[in-house]
Amino acid sequence: MSDIVIRAFRAGDEQGVIGVILPIQREEFGVAITAADQPDLAAIADFYQTAKSGFWVAEKDGKIVGTISLKDIGNDEAALRKMFVAAEVRGKEFGVAARLLDALMAHAAAVGLKTILLGTTDKFLAAHRFYEKNGFSEIVADELPASFPRMAVDTKFYRRTV
Known part of the structure; x- marks a missing residue:
């Protein structure tokens, strides 16, 4: 298929992660946000690699080209966050x-989560199609825990059940 590896985030990946996420947020979608506005990106291991949480990267030729994370929010529920894929892949x-x-x-599934929830902006139209194609159903904000x-x-x- 391709020489892209999916693996868990590890120390030293921080700049690569920010290098994928910020340009997509700012340049592609015009979201006025900085790395400082996202303190989780400065503490990925502490924020996303505890309890049932996790953070993964896609790596191509030693360069991070994609990210996804899961934040344990209790009650066997988690929030899908930071899903970004570089345009070239x-x-x-x-x-x-x-x-x-x-x-x-x-x-x-391995850690016993039952529900995955996510929030996105109305600008990420391709993301909406991707989530819907992959078993996520749109819910109203009032349904969020x-x-x-x-x-x-x-x-x-x-929302998607596991």
Whole structure:
């Protein structure tokens, strides 16, 4: 298929992760956000690699080209966050988004999570199609548990059972 490896985040990946996420947020979608606005990115291991949480990267030729994370929010529920794939490796040819989601779902099942929730902006139209194609159903914000880490930019919400 491709020489892209999906693996768990490890120390030293921070700049690569930020290098994928920020340009997509800022340049592609015009979201006025900085790394400082996302303190989780400065403490990925502490924020995403505890309890039933996790953080994975897609790596191509030693460079991080995709990210996905899962934040344990209690009650066997978790929030899917930080799903970003660099433009040069998007699409079915590479399958990066699907492989990242597969890694996350396998982890969720292995650790006994029951529900995955996510929030996204109305601008990420391709993401909406991807989530819907992969078993996520749109829900209204009122259906989110109080523990869900809602971001100010999020306007659409989805749920999938594990």
